Amino acid sequence: MxxxxxxxxxxxxxxxxxxxxxxxxxxxxxxxxxxxNDSFIAFAAAHFEPLLAANLINEAEAQALWDAANTMMNNEILAALEAGILKIENGTLTEEEYGELFAVASVAYQRNIVDDAVLNYYFGFDGSTPPAEFAG
The missing domain is CATH 1.20.5 (Single alpha-helices involved in coiled-coils or other helix-helix interfaces)
Incomplete structure (x- = not known):
């Protein structure tokens, strides 16, 4: 058995x-x-509006920074955002870093890897006005 x-x-x-x-x-x-793939993600000049309006960057430079940010892995994007937002809050973000930070934020927004409320607050992607530190 x-x-x-x-x-x-x-x-x-x-x-x-x-x-x-x-x-x-x-x-x-x-x-x-x-x-x-991420083919649904595309450069959005509107995401750089505060920098474009303040003449801190032109659209070609924004596109190049966005292209570089779009090659980053999600964990790299999150680390760059965290460091950039910390610099904003500490008042140590340089004008040169603005474009890089907005590019990383734009990619993060489109990949949906960060809460939209955070990105809208700091970068105004929903049409709101970002904090004065970003307005140039």
């Missing part, structure tokens, strides 16, 4: 293992076939 139970357990394991391997293989093939 014990031998029959062991034999049935081995047979069941073989059937389940084959099924799991088949499903895993299909999922792997599907994920590899799909092109997962």
């Amino acid at each position: 014990s031998a029959a139970a062991v034999g049935m357990a081995i047979a069941a394991t073989a059937v389940l293992t084959g099924g799991i391997e088949a499903i895993t293989s299909r999922i792997d093939e599907e994920l590899r076939a799909r092109q997962l």
Whole structure:
């Protein structure tokens, strides 16, 4: 009786293992076939409006900074935002860093990796006015 139970357990394991391997293989093939990318993210000059209005940056420079920011990994973007916002609050952000910070924020906003309320407050992406420190 014990031998029959062991034999049935081995047979069941073989059937389940084959099924799991088949499903895993299909999922792997599907994920590899799909092109997962950030093609929905695009440069938005409006995100740089406070800097453009203050003549701290022109649109070509903004585009170049945005392109560089869009190559960053999400964890790099989060670290750059944290450091930049801290500098803003401490009053140590330089004019040269404004453009880089807005570019990183624009990418973060479009990738939806930071709460919109935070980005709208600091960068005015919703049309609101960012704090005076960003207005130039």
